[in-house]
Amino acid sequence: MKTAAIGPVIRCEKLTKRFGAFTAVDAISFAVAPGEIFGFLGANGAGKTTAMRMLCGLLGPTEGAASVAGFDVFTQAERIKQHIGYMSQKFSLYEDLTVRENIRFYGGIYGLKTAAIREKTDALLQRLGLEAERNTLVGSLPLGWKQKLAFSVALFHDPAVVFLDEPTGGVDPITRRQFWDLIYEAAARGVTVFITTHYMDEAEYCDRVSIMVDGKIEALDKPAGLKQQFGVSTMDEVFLHLARGAKNVE
Numbered sequence: 386m387k388t389a390a391i392g393p394v395i396r397c398e399k400l401t402k403r404f405g406a407f408t409a410v411d412a413i414s415f416a417v418a419p420g421e422i423f424g425f426l427g428a429n430g431a432g433k434t435t436a437m438r439m440l441c442g443l444l445g446p447t448e449g450a451a452s453v454a455g456f457d458v459f460t461q462a463e464r465i466k467q468h469i470g471y472m473s474q475k476f477s478l479y480e481d482l483t484v485r486e487n488i489r490f491y492g493g494i495y496g497l498k499t500a501a502i503r504e505k506t507d508a509l510l511q512r513l514g515l516e517a518e519r520n521t522l523v524g525s526l527p528l529g530w531k532q533k534l535a536f537s538v539a540l541f542h543d544p545a546v547v548f549l550d551e552p553t554g555g556v557d558p559i560t561r562r563q564f565w566d567l568i569y570e571a572a573a574r575g576v577t578v579f580i581t582t583h584y585m586d587e588a589e590y591c592d593r594v595s596i597m598v599d600g601k602i603e604a605l606d607k608p609a610g611l612k613q614q615f616g617v618s619t620m621d622e623v624f625l626h627l628a629r630g631a632k633n634v635e
């Protein structure tokens with residue numbers, strides 16, 4: 386289900402969220418192109434999850450404007466939910482269901498027909514190299530495999546955009562790199578990828594990276610551009626440079 390909209394798939398203009406007197410997301414503006422891999426970085430408490438929840442149609446903004454896949458976050462939140470995939474830190478696969486049962490369950494939730502689910506399941510298992518594990522309980526899979534499966538399930542209904550909230554927590558850089566092969570494949574098919582991460586190796590893999598500090602976007606560019614801007618050689622240093630001045634660190 387791709388959007389017919391031409392131009393940015395995600396667009397924010399001074400998007401703001403206040404909780405009482407506290408401004409968690411402070412007038413952020415940016416646009417993300419179709420097929421782009423957009424890294425959304427910031428220290429704990431910077432406001433990333435709040436911003437992401439607004440873009441997913443899960444939390445009403447206070448002010449500003451934003452659209453995702455051509456739908457308005459204020460008035461068309463339900464339409465947004467149909468056109469996005471979402472993978473949270475604690476991805477929502479059922480540990481006590483098998484690989485195949487999980488895929489069938491989510492395919493059903495996304496409204497796919499049984500025949501389509503069967504066909505797509507076979508293709509998915511083949512792509513992930515999990516054919517032999519189709520009847521294995523998800524709870525007994527290694528964490529890296531669960532993450533890959535959760536990502537694939539988030540893409541099962543062919544969304545225009547996939548939001549990934551720290552999708553690779555707790556695995557080693559090699560397993561993260563394998564996960565990123567799947568991200569690149571999805572982006573090459575035109576899926577827009579919006580990803581939060583605390584791993585700077587992952588920041589390097591993004592097309593562009595924004596860095597949020599105390600609710601504001603303090604920097605946004607390609608990784609090479611950010612390093613040049615701050616006169617440093619790693620994304621770690623860029624991040625430390627910006628996050629050091631933060632007030633709302635949790």
Ligand SMILES: Nc1ncnc2c1ncn2[C@@H]1O[C@H](COP(=O)(O)OP(=O)(O)OP(=O)(O)O)[C@@H](O)[C@H]1O
Nearest residue numbers: 404409427428429430431432433434435436633635
């Ligand atoms: N429902 C809420 N009510 C009041 N304050 C909130 C609420 N949700 C978030 N906040 C505050 O907003 C700020 C931003 O939180 P948010 O979870 O968006 O940060 P984050 O950048 O995603 O951090 P993390 O990396 O830890 O997930 C924090 O200070 C948090 O305490």
